[in-house]
Amino acid sequence: MKKVNIIYWSGTGNTEAMANAIAEGAKIDEVEVSLLAVNQASADHVVNSDVLALGCPSMGQEVLEEAEMEPFVESIESVVKGKKLALFGSYGWGDGEWMRNWVERMENCGAQLIDDEGLMANNEPDDEAITNCKELGEKLAKA
Numbered sequence: 001m002k003k004v005n006i007i008y009w010s011g012t013g014n015t016e017a018m019a020n021a022i023a024e025g026a027k028i029d030e031v032e033v034s035l036l037a038v039n040q041a042s043a044d045h046v047v048n049s050d051v052l053a054l055g056c057p058s059m060g061q062e063v064l065e066e067a068e069m070e071p072f073v074e075s076i077e078s079v080v081k082g083k084k085l086a087l088f089g090s091y092g093w094g095d096g097e098w099m100r101n102w103v104e105r106m107e108n109c110g111a112q113l114i115d116d117e118g119l120m121a122n123n124e125p126d127d128e129a130i131t132n133c134k135e136l137g138e139k140l141a142k143a
């Protein structure tokens with residue numbers, strides 16, 4: 001079975017809501033979907049996935065959350081080469097700089113970005129954002 005692993009960090013639930021909708025969209029026949037908060041995930045979940053989605057909001061000043069997500073992303077940089085990968089996350093007042101940087105970083109590691117802009121939602125995902133998340137999930141399932 002194709003394995004789609006979704007790993008995320010979320011402080012106030014907005015990126016988590018995106019992750020849930022992505023997982024829902026990815027659940028089609030012949031696809032095994034795992035949804036994990038980053039503190040439950042290890043590099044093995046990356047290595048053992050056919051398709052990977054990583055989610056994190058814009059934190060600090062346009063960076064990944066620094067206690068859990070940033071160290072995790074750093075730990076998988078050496079194993080994402082050739083991996084089919086999608087990035088997603090919620091943001092507040094910025095212009096998406098954290099996501100542009102994150103996409104570039106993963107591309108530089110050799111990951112194969114499924115959606116080369118990353119999927120962003122402003123604050124709590126609205127209906128349109130949730131639909132976009134479900135569609136991304138379907139794309140992951142078929143990637």
Ligand SMILES: Cc1cc2nc3c(=O)[nH]c(=O)nc-3n(C[C@H](O)[C@H](O)[C@H](O)COP(=O)(O)O)c2cc1C
Nearest residue numbers: 010011012013014015057060062090091092093094
């Ligand atoms: C400490 C902190 C720093 C933040 N820094 C940024 C930022 O640099 N740019 C931005 O657009 N939003 C920033 N935000 C807003 C969050 O990205 C936004 O609230 C997001 O919806 C949180 O997602 P979550 O519910 O998954 O934690 C920040 C929020 C917090 C709490």
